[in-house]
Amino acid sequence: MKAWNDLASLVAILRHRRRRLAEVDRELEADLALEADEQQESGVPPAEARDAARRAFGNATLVAEDVRAVWTIAWIDAVGRDVRYAARLLRRNPGFALVAVLTLALGIGANTAMFTAVDALMLRPLPFERSDQLVRLYATRNGVADPSLNGPSPLDARDYAQASRSFQTLVVYDAWRKNVRFGETGAEPEQTRVGLVPAAYFEMLRIQPLFGRLFTDEENQEGRHYVAAISARVWQTRFAGDRQVLGRTLRINDEPYTIVAVMPDVIPEWMESTRVGRVEIWTPFAFSNVWSETARVMHGFSALARLKPGVTAEQAQADLSAIAARLAAEHQADRGIGVRVERLADTRVGTLRPMLWLLTAAVGLILLIACVNLANLLLARAATRQRELALRAALGAGRGGLVRQLLIETLLLSSLGAAVGLAVARLGLTAVMTEHPADLPQLNAIVVDWRVLTFTAAVSLVTSLLFGLTPALSATRLDLVDVLKQGGRSGTPGPSGRRLRNALIVAEIAMALMLLVGASLMVQSLVALQHQNLGIRQDHVLKGHLFLPPVRYSDPAAITRFCDAFAARVRALPGVIDATITTAYPPANGWTQMLEIPGRPVSRIEDIPTAQFGVADAHFLATMGIPLVRGRNFEDTDAATSRPVAIVSAEFMRRYFPSTDPIGQQIHIGPPPFLQMAPGVNTSDSSDATIVGVAGDFRNAGLAVRPEPHVTVLYAQHPLVNYGFKDIVVRSASEPHALTPAIAGQLHQLDPELPFAEVQTIDEVVAQQTGGPRLTTILLTLFAAGGFALAIIGIYGVVSCLVAQRKVELAVRMAVGASHAAVLGLVLRQSLSVAAVGAVLGLFGAAAAQRLMSGLLFGISPIDPATFTGAALFLLTVAAAATLIPALRATRIDPARTLCQD
């Protein structure tokens, strides 16, 4: 109640405080003048009237003070006084203030930046109504996640939706790269990501069109699906925000689509299942072939669902698992296939989760180091301020008042630190956002707002308590008489004070070493990752994507003719060493193919041999620089009409022909006959191939993953897998990007409607895929450098202080014959033994933290002995150097002068 009254009157007071305080004098003066008037009227001479009035009035100054006191609250005034006093102290000690504020700015800034990222990636609610009800469904194979499956097949998803009681809606959708021409005429076609979605997709996300209408159910049928919804971004940039856009036509893969809606830009980029770019256009989910029983095996689609109110993701998981088990028993195609339900919000952080934990731990350590440093600084200062505090205590200040004053000093410091830290965080985030790799679209969501500011304020408050409380409590535990008796000499800290400060140094060194170990492990891992042998000649290789739309290239023979002609034209360009049309290039392929291999009859779906699969032309190995290990390469005589041939990888031979020669063996491209398959990947004889050669392995399953078995065939010989999507890979003599216009020119001479898209060198693809690890490494290295610098500054400061305080003792030692070397050794030994204890603890800490690291490391153990030893030695060496400076100062003590001073 009292607190509430205080608060209420505080508000009343603050509202008019300034005016009221000014008015007090004016009111008293006016009433005084009135009194004087009346005195005069009653006959007192004018000269005396004023004095008489003043006498009648009493002590006006005292009255004014009493009145002003009404308008103040005691503790607020006291705090204000403390703040002013603290500010004055800081101004008088700018060196200390600067070091303290910068240290705090580093600690608080790093934590603010990290919180901003964690908030954007894990905590902030998604931009959808009741987003807690949204889940994503992923298919699993034999109980484990399989990225190549993505969601359940549409048929499975339909059965889930019918049999389960957990969902309001369950939607299957997809996103494809398509050639889109935005204007009616004249405009160049561009490769654009097109979402293939039913209207329920938007309804489930509760997104309304800005204007226009959602797709009808009828439009989800193939043939009636020529309607499109465009994003507000496309509407603004391509149609200048024209309200008349509805009813206009887009050409997608050379077919006309009518625009029926403009959708708001609320679906974040990370929600798209594939990596390249945002979806800007949606057309209905209209596939004629996915709803028949033969398509139950067709995976690769995405699935989203909205839970019924009150149903948890765990309940939905249990519900669906039971249904999936039943489907697996009923359908051969579903053998081993399960389903995993994940909250949509949890999918946002994706592969960044371990990185976030690691970096969060790192910034936590930095803040702790900063706190330890400041606690040490304050302890050192408290030693010299003992007399001041004792004097104040002697004059009647209670211990509570002294602690409050000291804490307000630290709070002022940490507030300043927080302000600078916020600026540091903003700068850092801006740098990361402009540099951030393209495959981390989640980072686009990062903003600094009130949530971040609240966090920063809370951190700085906790920080000031953390580093301020111990020094404040220990400084105010005073024996007044003792301190005052010591006269001008600053007190030597007792053994307990020294133990406390040694413990702080131990903690600081340990934490710095943990950061150092983590950073050097990450750096080595990144180097290993980036210098991986991809299995090809990686330099001067450019790749680009093309898509031949089925409207004009419905016949595989037409696709072959076009590809052959295009490759021949590119090979003829000056500066081109070789070129190949292919669907596979390192470091990841993404086309997994079921095979039949002689001598390996299988009856269960989970036993079917699989391999990474690519269709190419005869220049594949030469352009890539993949060595032929055995047998022969593709030849020009391997034509559409001749016997189909295949080249397999060394890993393929190891896995599937461990004891026999694969050359001359015939494999079947496709699943065994017992498995009913979707049309397009059928079991006709024409997809048999004879192995004629074995080539070296190349990275086909990801940068950090061992190469999987690989099969390459010629598209000319396999019309059933000769689709319109192809890549061209070009090996050049000079800077590869310089060739892009010439290659695109050749493409457009053959077909002006085809965009030449996703042009990158293989080096750039690798750089893009190592973006996450690189960012983690850069940040962790920065954090480690910061933490390391703080720790070294800390140990330097403490040793300096120690030397200063032990000056007399050292002088006595030297006076009685200790040599310079002995004094030097004494100081070094003491501080280095403390540092060594810290280093040992730090190594244990780093070993304990390996769980945070193990998932992020490649090619190096999280407890790599060389790294641990090296980091510890480096830290101790630098610590020794930092100690040497004050230690040398100790040897220059002049015993005669020092001892005469006191």
Next chain:
Amino acid sequence: MPPDAARTGLLQGTLDMLILRTLLFGPAHGHQIAKHIQQTSDDVLRVEHGSLYPALHRMERKGWLVSSWQVAKERNRELKYYRLTPAGRAQLVREESKWKQMAGAVARVMRPKPGGLS
């Protein structure tokens, strides 16, 4: 802020009541209030300025009074006038009944009914 009960010679709270009562007749400035109390009490109650002004401000802070600067009618001077608020009126009723209770109690002690202390 304890009111200077000793300086005024008034019971605590009584000064507040007197001021509120005075202001019931209409707005007044500090000097006027002191004069009015003094005159009405036949010079028995002298209100010290050192008690009056803090009391006025305290009551304003509590919301019983509001103040405004006005030019006094009979003189060419701007003075600070205090006026009663509804909350102040309610407070006056409370203070008065409390005071009556107190006065009655004192009176009963000073002039006990027959047979009361036999």
